[in-house]
Amino acid sequence: MKNVRLGIVGLGNIGKFHTGYLLDHKISRCTLTAVSDAYAPGLKPFEGKPGLTTYASCDDMIRSGEIDALVVATPHFLHTTIGIDALKHGLHVMIEKPISAHKADAERLIAVAKEHPKQVFAGMFQMRVEPRYQKVRNLIQSGELGKIVRVNWIITDWFRTEAYYASGGWRATWKGEGGGVLLNQCLHQLDMLQWLCGMPAKVRGFCQLGRFHNIEVEDNITTYLEWADGGTGVFVSSTGESPGTNRFEICGTRGKLVLENNKLSFTRNDADMIEFSKTSKSGFAKPDVWNVDIPFETVGNPHAILMQNFVDSILDGTPLIAPGAEGMGSVELANVLLYSSFINQTVDLPMDSAAWEKKLNQLIAESKHEKKVVQTVTEDFTKSFRR
Incomplete structure (x- = not known):
């Protein structure tokens, strides 16, 4: 061929x-x-x-x-x-x-x-081909950031109107999508989380269903993640908040990365913070830092x-x-954060896929939500692509 x-x-x-x-x-x-x-x-x-x-x-x-x-x-x-x-x-x-x-x-x-x-x-x-995320990945894998201790991603600039959800009968339904902001808008960010930091060991989700829209699935979420080595994270997202925020922080023992407003900054510690804490004679001393703006190109x-x-x-x-098999990670995170919210419990990973499938089938079978589909104006949806 x-x-x-x-x-x-x-x-x-x-x-x-x-x-x-x-x-x-x-x-x-x-x-x-x-x-x-x-x-x-x-x-x-x-x-x-x-x-x-x-x-x-x-x-x-x-x-x-x-x-x-x-x-x-x-x-x-x-x-x-x-x-x-x-x-x-x-x-x-x-x-x-x-x-x-x-x-x-x-x-x-x-x-x-x-x-x-x-x-x-x-x-x-x-x-995965965006230079900004490749730079972040290189800093993590090279050891420049040290051991990851905290991850925070607030991505609430997915604002969607009622017209968006009414534009298709399958949108924002258990039967049509299987979820809301986690499975639709946030899949790429969840892929980035596991691609950069690995899969967490346990999570706790707090998801609100139809808080801002007339839908049956989640449109507002605050979640907690914990990795096997003790690293912690918070992931927050919404399709009902305006103007919203897109701020990604990764704190390691050698410094902190912040990606926000099309800018990647690295506050780099002169010494590993854990080692510094163990050896310093002063109770209030901090490692010296360098503030570095990391340039990156864009791809067309x-x-x-x-x-x-x-x-x-x-x-x-x-x-x-x-x-394709690596797509499992983002699907599992989207599922488990929602499942955790439904059962009101922290869930260990890997999750029981059959348990969520059973719950999802129940949600589909018991759904009484009626959607009115309306014609919407033609728009350039590529403006919603998250870089």
């Missing part, structure tokens, strides 16, 4: 975004040859385009023989079933976030992927970088930046 024939299922906001740069031939050795959506109006803009076939049925596209790889950009609960079907029919698969609506489904998807090791299974976690289209990496992995065996 010298060129990857790509298909996309799901032509909502993110699916259409991917078609844009693919049809503009921004990805080398790759051609978008098919798209699919069960919503007929979503297919209209693509009908009649040269070299592009439209399918009302994803099943037909998967079995058509016209594609080598599939990008899954559907509502969450379809990620697992479509991903498994595509893998079983010999396709390489890229799954948009989250890889599954809940951990038990993610386990099923990953198990099938392991049964097909010659097929590339990737996740669209594009923040992180999604396209991940897509090119997916294609290169298929054709050349290039290591994936975001292997």
Whole structure:
């Protein structure tokens, strides 16, 4: 194979975004040859385009023989079933976030992927190629930050109106999304937390359902995380707060990193704070510090970088930046923080995936929430991308 024939299922906001740069031939050795959506109006803009076939049925596209790889950009609960079907029919698969609506489904998807090791299974976690987060990761892994003792991320600038939630019947429902701000807006930040700091050992979630909106899922959360080595963290998010905040702090024994307002700063200790505390003769002394602003570049289209990496992995065996199996971490964090809130208890990780699946199925079965879907104005949703 010298060129990857790509298909996309799901032509909502993110699916259409991917078609844009693919049809503009921004990805080398790759051609978008098919798209699919069960919503007929979503297919209209693509009908009649040269070299592009439209399918009302994803099943037909998967079995058509016209594609080598599939990008899954559907509502969450379809990620697992479509991903498994595509893998079983010999396709390489890229799954948009989250890889599954809940951990038990993610386990099923990953198990099938392991049964097909010659097929590339990737996740669209594009923040991993953002230079600012790569700089943070390098400082952690090099030991420059020392041992992590505290992590705080306040990301409450996801403000969404009632019109946003009314724009789709699946949005902000247990049946359609499986959760709210944690599983939808915060998935990339949760991926960053576990990519940078590792998975915590236990968590406690405090989640408010429909505090700011007429929805049944969480739109306001404050959570506590604790790592096996004693490090602690707080993760706070909301879609109902304006103007909101996006501030990420990581405190280590050698200093503190702060990422806020498009600026990464490092307050570096002259000595490890624990060692300094043990050896200082003064009760009020502190390590000397340097205040350093760390420059970083920006990348034009992180999604396209991940897509090119997916294609290169298929054709050349290039290591994936975001292997699909690593999408488990963010799904588990989104699930366990919500589950902890429901049962009003601290939960150890890894979580019991069956317990949350049972609770989620109960929420779906007992849901009495009625949504009124309304037409909204066309907007540039890429403004919501979190850099």
